[in-house]
Amino acid sequence: MPIPVLRSVHVHPVKAMRALAPEEAEVQPWGLAGDRRWTAVDATNEVVTQRRHPRMALATAEPLPNGGVSLSAPGHPTLVVEVPHPSTTITVKVFDKPVEAVPAGPAAAAWLSAYLESDVQLVHMDAPEHRRPVDPRYSLPGETVNFADGYPLLVTTTASLDALNSLIAQGDHAAEGPLPMSRFRPNLVIGGTAPWAEDGWTRIAVGEVSFRVARSSGRCVVTTTDQLTAERGKEPLRTLARHRKDDGRLVFGQNLIPEHTGTVRVGDAVKILD
Secondary structure (H helix, E strand, C coil), rough: CCCCCCEEEEECECCCCCCCCCCCEECCCCCCCCCCEEEEEEEECCCCCCCCCCCHHHHHEEEEECCCCEEECCCCEEEECCCCCCCCCCEECCCEEEEEEEEEEEHHHHHHHHHHCCCEEEEEEHHHHEEECCCCCCCCCCCCEECCCCCCCEEEEEHHHHHHHHHHCCCCHHHHHCHHHHHHHEEEEEEEECCCCHHHHCEECCCCEEEEEEEEEEHHHHHHHHCCCEEEEECHHHHHHHEEEEEEEEEEEEEEEECCCEEEECCCCCCCCC
């Protein structure tokens, strides 16, 4: 019987931009260190993602030692953005949920606006007190999240992706498959499980860190976006709608909440606790 192991770790320094794949990452109460601490917002201070601007998939934010990021994108010069001074915050909205963030300044706003051809600016989530509360229906009091959609981490499994790709191959848009895991923008990818095994998990341990499984991850149009070209298709939403519905949502993967801090490393054993 295969032993579940952590196959890969993924960090997104700027929400909706290209994922990085370090060999290890520190788990903080609100997510992986350096994950989604920056985001773009529009003129109304609403968070901007690939839902509206699929070309964000082609932009890269490389983390710097001091917490800043180096931004790059096709056809645009590289821009180093330092962590802004937290003297002034603005209220931004993540799915209409307010949270305080610090504007990164005019140079970052100009770079991002030019790339997306839209009036946007870059903001940073600085202090722990500025984290957002996790949905109280699926969390404990005081649990928070960064700029991720709703939960600190997302886990997926290679076996479930293989199963989904098999279903896509049988459908009307088989030519779009097989899809890579990057479509689902997870933080942790686990190998060595049965397909859809994660549906039955309530607690897991990855190396030295344990997590509660909050709920399945509802998927949106971002999953139809090729992360290498920014082009959109029909899959996997067409197949998920036929085979993977939960409470009216199309689902793939599970949302996690850390039970404590620590470090996760590629190759870590994964234990199913409950």
